[in-house]
Amino acid sequence: MSTLFLDLGNTRLKWATADTCGDWLAQGDAAHDQLDTAFAAWRAMPAPGTVHGACVAAPALREQLDTFATAHWGCKIDWLAPSRQALGVENRYRRLEQQGPDRWAAVLGARARFPGEALVIASAGTALTVDALTADGVFLGGMILPGYRLMKRALATGTARLPDAEGRVHDYPTSTEDAIETGIRTALAASIDAMVGRLQARGETPRLLLAGGDASQLAALLNTPATLVDNLVLHGLAALAFAQPATRPAP
Structure with missing residues (x-):
């Protein structure tokens, strides 16, 4: 079944x-x-x-x-509700009731697919989440930012003259559409690179995982080569469902 x-x-x-x-x-x-x-x-x-x-x-x-x-x-x-431990991962999120179940499942899915590796898990969807996992299985926490479309919408609705229009990425944009496009994508990519740098400063050698509907918008702007992955949340749920009893979530 x-x-x-x-x-x-x-x-x-x-x-x-x-x-x-x-x-x-x-x-x-x-x-x-x-x-x-x-x-x-x-x-x-x-x-x-x-x-x-x-x-x-x-x-x-x-x-x-x-x-x-x-x-x-x-x-x-x-x-799923986030737990303090599951599948060999220790969760250091301070208040579990605030942690999105999707973020926790994605961390567990990433660990299941790339065991024993330090990981930065970036999911570029409605929001951009960027989470850090050490090689020995400690989930350190992460960041939440408005995603690509939310940033565009905020500029269009919060200002009088900035359009919600398609643009292109340039080193030195010379149109408003391109300035917005370049600014938003650069900001999102820089946030991901910053988390990679923070894990490296701890002595880790992280693999960067990039997921979500807007992953392709950001990959070329990253300083760190990214491994594109799909459905980490589903992989995390499956890893939990099929886990041995000793590795299942602990309250």
């Missing part, structure tokens, strides 16, 4: 099913206002044995998924 994993983010739902060996069977995604496309795909699949999810979206969207799971599969969704 398969297991279904859900990443209910700020703008989209991503999902995947896996067999008992942890191999992906099917996957998809849907915008918040198009959850019916996910529901249609799920109705066409065999019912999963269990469902695991990470949610940072509005409670009403989570309730839609809970209602579907109960009505069609007779099961409840196991929604």
Whole structure:
């Protein structure tokens, strides 16, 4: 029997099913206002044995998924809450109730895919999150910034003359559109490079992981070569679901 994993983010739902060996069977995604496309795909699949999810979206969207799971599969969704320890990772976030479950799942997914490595995990979506993990498995914390589109929207709505328009990146922009484009992408890339530098200053040799819908916007501007990855949240949920009991979350 398969297991279904859900990443209910700020703008989209991503999902995947896996067999008992942890191999992906099917996957998809849907915008918040198009959850019916996910529901249609799920109705066409065999019912999963269990469902695991990470949610940072509005409670009403989570309730839609809970209602579907109960009505069609007779099961409840196991929604992730950050923990102090899981899969050999120590979580040093000061207040766990403030930490997004998606960030914690992404850290665990990164650790599962690149065990024993220091990692900077940058997810460029609605927000840009940049998290740091040491080689010996200590999650040090990280940063949250407005993402690419949020920055553009803030300039357009918070000023009288700056447009929300497409531009190009140049070393020395000579148009307002290009100045905005260059400024936003440079700021986001510089934040990622700063976290790499901080881990290096601790004596680590971090691998930079870059994920999210806007990852391609930033890769060329980074000083550190990046490994592009997809669905770290789903990989983290799967790693937890299939973990041995001794490595499962500790409160």
